Amino acid sequence: MSLHTPTPATTGLPRLIAGGLVRYGLILALVAVFAAFSLTTPTFTTLANLQSILVNNFTLLAIVSIAMTFAVASGGIDLSVGTAMDFASFAFVSLVLAGQPVALAALAGLAAGAVVGAFNAVLISGIGVSPFLATLGTLFIGRSVQQLLTNGGNPVYLPPNGVPEAFRFLGHGTVAGFPVPLAAAIIVIAAAAVVFARTRFGRVILSIGIQPGVVRYSGIAAPAHVAVTFILVGLIAAIAGLILTATVTTYIPSSGNAFLLNAIGATFIGTTLSPLGRPNVGGTVLGALLLSIVANGLLLTDLNFYWQQVGTGTLIFAVLALSFINRKAAGGA
Numbered sequence: 001m002s003l004h005t006p007t008p009a010t011t012g013l014p015r016l017i018a019g020g021l022v023r024y025g026l027i028l029a030l031v032a033v034f035a036a037f038s039l040t041t042p043t044f045t046t047l048a049n050l051q052s053i054l055v056n057n058f059t060l061l062a063i064v065s066i067a068m069t070f071a072v073a074s075g076g077i078d079l080s081v082g083t084a085m086d087f088a089s090f091a092f093v094s095l096v097l098a099g100q101p102v103a104l105a106a107l108a109g110l111a112a113g114a115v116v117g118a119f120n121a122v123l124i125s126g127i128g129v130s131p132f133l134a135t136l137g138t139l140f141i142g143r144s145v146q147q148l149l150t151n152g153g154n155p156v157y158l159p160p161n162g163v164p165e166a167f168r169f170l171g172h173g174t175v176a177g178f179p180v181p182l183a184a185a186i187i188v189i190a191a192a193a194v195v196f197a198r199t200r201f202g203r204v205i206l207s208i209g210i211q212p213g214v215v216r217y218s219g220i221a222a223p224a225h226v227a228v229t230f231i232l233v234g235l236i237a238a239i240a241g242l243i244l245t246a247t248v249t250t251y252i253p254s255s256g257n258a259f260l261l262n263a264i265g266a267t268f269i270g271t272t273l274s275p276l277g278r279p280n281v282g283g284t285v286l287g288a289l290l291l292s293i294v295a296n297g298l299l300l301t302d303l304n305f306y307w308q309q310v311g312t313g314t315l316i317f318a319v320l321a322l323s324f325i326n327r328k329a330a331g332g333a
Helices: 008-040 047-073 081-097 102-127 131-149 165-172 180-198 200-210 212-217 222-248 255-273 281-300 305-332
Strands: none
Touching: 008 255, 008 281, 008 305, 047 081, 047 180, 047 200, 047 222, 047 255, 047 281, 081 102, 081 131, 081 222, 081 255, 102 131, 102 165, 102 222, 165 180, 165 222, 180 200, 180 222, 180 281, 200 212, 200 222, 212 222, 222 255, 255 281, 255 305, 281 305
């Protein structure tokens, strides 16, 4: 045997290391960021701040990111998740302000989000518009409609003495000491995990995202599945809209769009947890948690807001670039 002939041990070790970095790079980044803020910011690891990360930063981002995961898993993207949040918020606040029961107002909010998703579904599955262009159009239309509904973008407030207890409970209540908004996020995450792992619908959506041609020629109604997916995206985003509204007791036009870019970032960061680079619930949750920790930690450092955005964007780029480099190394080792 030649001295330069690689043995199985020498070829296997680099492949194992590279594969491990691909699979667990996100977890390593999460640990590294948490450790860095723990060492540099004394208040970061206090119980109050950790609870704030989960309830105030993570909860809404995780729900919106799960919605985005469904869209990306189907081979598309949804730029109108913020619009679905906003329409749900507006319907919710308007009905509560009109004296309607909170449960009925919440159902109307969910329906409003689903309508946004259904509008996207018609454009994408019915007409054949690409998801990017369809949801971008919905984003612009939704922003204009909100301006018209609120006389130029004026917030809709609930009077402090007129907030029903059930409404307040959704945003600030606890069950056995556990915050209701975080419980709602956990339920959404668990339900999404079951859909992808245990249902035919979830498997078909993932297949459409990977090999749409194979799905189409196998006789599966791919357009119908994609349509249902975007309706589901709008419905999940609406849940975040209800929680946001119940938390601040106010509807602010286009406020949902603040979650759009981070939801996209969390979803694509989460793909690094998959050996095949596919969207997955576990990865999305960790991606949302990573971005939440970074947002909170940078805020505690009193760094300028715009530099915070630079830091977040750099982190997203670094995680994705490292995963790409290591994935190529694993494939070529």
